[in-house]
Amino acid sequence: MNRSILKQFIAGSCYSYVFSSKNEAIIIDPHISLLDEYSEYLGKNNHTLKFIVDTHTHADHFSLAAVLKNKFGAHVLMHEKVISSIVDERLKDNNQIAVGDSILKVLYTPGHTDDAISLYGEDKLFTGDVLLIGSVGRTDFQNGSPELMFEALQKLKALPDETVVFPGHDYHEKRSSTITQEKQDNPFLREVNKEIFVKNMRSRVIPRPFNIDSIVRVNQKGEAVFLEMISPRDALKLAEKDSQIKLLDVRSALEFSQVHIKDSINVPIDMLSVKISDLSQTKQNYIVLCRTGNRSPMAADMLTQSGIHGVKVMQGGITYWQKERFPVVKGVGGMALERQVRVIAGSLVLSGIIMSWFIHRTFIFIPVFISCGLIYAGLTDNCLMGMLLMKLPYNKKLYKVKLGGGTCSIGDYV
DSSP: OOOOEEEEETTTTEEEEEETTTTEEEEOOBBBGHHHHHHHHHHHHTOOOEEEOSSSSOOOOOOOSHHHHHHHOEEEEETTTTOOOSSSSEETOOOEETTEEEEEEEEEEEESSSSSSEEEEEEEEETTTEEEETBOOOSOOOOOOHHHHHHHHHHHHSSSSSSSEEEEEEOOOOOOHHHHHHHHHHHHHHHHOOHHHHHHHHHHOOOOTTTTHHHHHHHTTTTGSEEEEEEEHHHHHHHHHTTTTHHHHHOOOHHHHHHHHOOEEEEGGHHHHHHHHHHTTTTTTTEEEOOOSSSSHHHHHHHHHOOOOEEETTTHHHHHHHHHHOOOOEEOOOHHHHHHHHHHHHHHHHHHHHHHHOOOOOGGGHHHHHHHHHHHHHSSSSOOHHHHHHHHOOOHHHOOOOTOOSSSOOSSOO
């Protein structure tokens, strides 16, 4: 029995994996914000990075493949249909990847994109963005196809029931599933009629990431290697030393209002394109940051492509900044939507109970109604009260869409 080790890494809704055996390792779908985490894990466990695999050309975040290749000398593997200047070996269906004593089999699973693969071995299945937990990937990215997606899902459905599914994304913080669970709970996998499946997929209209073309370009050309990444400590030193250096925070207005670095500038990433002219005219140098390091590399690329030089990215964003116990400004305006729902729901329940005691017992239906609404929200992950609160001008201003509404998931089945 091979003794392989699997480590899952999470960056927002993006999942990546280090699979190792006999001190050799492969990183699957490496995320731009996790260089230090991967390096620390490999070093701590005395692993040699042998391969880097992107299951497809990502369109919602930057891949770290080019950076890892440059740092560790590992080979980058992707499907033969990929458009890439950094790939060392192009994979075909049923190819095998040897890592130590373990073998991962390549399964060509197009649909989300035409270069999408899954990796299967030792009862583990790495599905990228093809099969997600309770959902599947959208099919309107690079040469995506609902017809090919259906066929790919049939291939995955035929794997042993006990196979553990490790997706490239999850938007509800679920870390893994099984083929059995997905056959039971995933309506896309349950669908047996190809025509109905295709019709349903084509009926979806989902916002695309606003900077998808830039993300795809960076990933195809490996341009992430040209981004200058610095630690929060170095960012602090540079900002204190030179008044011409500004910290540019590209999080949403709500995130910024809850906690930010003193004297930093807030331009949400989805508003950056209209502000670039103003930023360039200041003749300042920018260190870009976000919450964890996903949005800031994209913003830095936008600035660089617009002719602003000397742009740097602060690794780990404000999360790492706070871990270093550097000073921040907290609690200036804004209340998270979830907190607003709690306050209003709690107030209505308490008011209903009090009024049923002192005015009329029919007021007891207020807390009953609110309770039913909360149960519905828990079961369906759709909060009607939250949806109503989002329509308030105050919340519309604060809750700007972080990445233009882009997601890799097709969403729920209808």
